[in-house]
Amino acid sequence: MSCLARSFQKLSLNNIVNVQTIFLRNKAKYVEKPTPGIGIAYRRKVHFPDQYTVKPLEVTNLGGRDPESGRIVVKGIGGGIKQKYHWIDWKRIGPKEGPPVVAKVVKIIKDGCRTSHVALIAYEDQLKYILATENMKPGDIIKTSCHIPRIPVRPNEGDAYPLGALPIGTQVHAVEKYPGVGGFLVHAAGSYATILRRTENKHIVIMTPSKKEFSLPQECMCTVGKLSNADHINTPIGSAQKNRELGNRPRSGWWQRKTGRFGRKIRKPPPVRVFSGPKPEAAEEVSLTVDRPFAKTLRAHFHY
Template identity: 70%
Template sequence: MFFSQIIRKLGALESSLNSISFVSSRNAGNYIEKPLIGHGKSFRRIVHYPEEYTVKPLEVTNLGGRDPVSGRLVVKGIGGGIKHKYHWIAWKREGPKEGPPQVERVIKVIKDGCRTTFVALVAVDDKLKYILATENMKAGDIIRTSCYIPRIPVRPFEGDAYPLGALPIGTKINCVEKYPGLGGFLVHAAGTCATIMRKAANNHVVIQMPSKKEFSLPEICMCTVGRLSNGEHWNTPIGSAQKNRELGNRPRSGWWQRKTGRFGRKIRRLPPVLTIGPKQPSNSEEIKFTLENYNHTRN
């Protein structure tokens, strides 16, 4: 009787232990799912935006490659660096939809530590805003903004903002809207530009990106004329390990392997033109099948 009670208690204890999962404190962090990289999150800094637009430099919180929610290290190559304040860019270039364009004046061109291209302070009436500076933009320049698409393409000057449909073929552009009213979404890096290639159907314009890919965008999408500034950014050597740390990059593992090119390089065909915009109605004929003339009687 005594031994049977002991065996019964041991069986109950074994069943309870099977329902408990033991994880050592050393490996407890391995069971937490890490955030995914490249899904709209920036693990370098968080910008503290106010409620209204301002040209005052904004405070930032450097993340050092860690997720702001869980605090786990996601990107190992980010960390340290000089703290820079953020200049809020007005991505939307809004102008009159008819009549003469809006005239703006460039106050100064400055360097922003949070981006590769230079930033220009622009005055519009009694308001100030920041835009991305083009290649030859300097203080005192007059730039224009218009949302009107004339019958004859306009003569563009560097820094002007027009819809894609108002510019001639071959114009170099930057800060291109992906959708009307979205603001400059494409081509932000220093020294880059897109090119207007041709007109397309359904009031679309085909542009060629710096990667040689072609997009078909609505002609009412706004863009800025010219190539972006600081084109020598990509050709400037870092020079030392200390300078690389000042840029916010952590040391690499040190493992390096020479690329001999033995297996060659795969040169693939460019993808077809990607049409971006509202879905167009199809012209295919709709066929309906019914059972009105179906004979239900069996022979």
């Protein structure tokens, strides 16, 4: 009887295992597909070290795929020549009082991962990369200061000052969105923002290349000048092979450019967008409740 019971037990266990394997094999794995256009790039992934360095960083080409799930998110990306990434130091930190920090431009190089050129600068015993301006060349001296004087300064190309320290009409780039977060606006080659006016709440209104106006705190840092490689937008690709080297896959032959025969829609720019700082945390609401209803009497007061 014991041998018979043991054989029936093995038979039942084998049947259960086979049923489970068949069920798991046919079960579909649900993977949430990310949405493009929310600040995540699916062209390349840069391997940043723990500390800042001027050594070119390694890059993994994603080809339009999500790095976690491996699913294609953006079509039209793939191939391309392998490029090294130069880590840009977006924060230009200077003294709030006293003379500015002086740095020297060592060299200007091309970066395959961005459109504008990159400048290697040296100050004291440190090296770092910044975005190069249009007329910047090796040997130039640039200044950085966080002081806002009563009279606007007269800056040179490559100098970094707060928006409140510059005169109206100055061309700037790498503008901070909030004080201390680093250059956030205007990074493309040949682009610049213009300082338009000052407001009563110590804000500076600038106009970006897209004709949008932003009202930013006067303490936000920016770099003076127009970005380099202005002919980037006017340089034709020339051939399909060159487009593949840039990392773009061929598109469908059915796509045709709009000829503009019926004109274009002319829309007015959006209103000025004010950046006053990060939103404060909502205060905790305290609600008082009464268990018994109000009882109105003939007298001039209420009983609870």
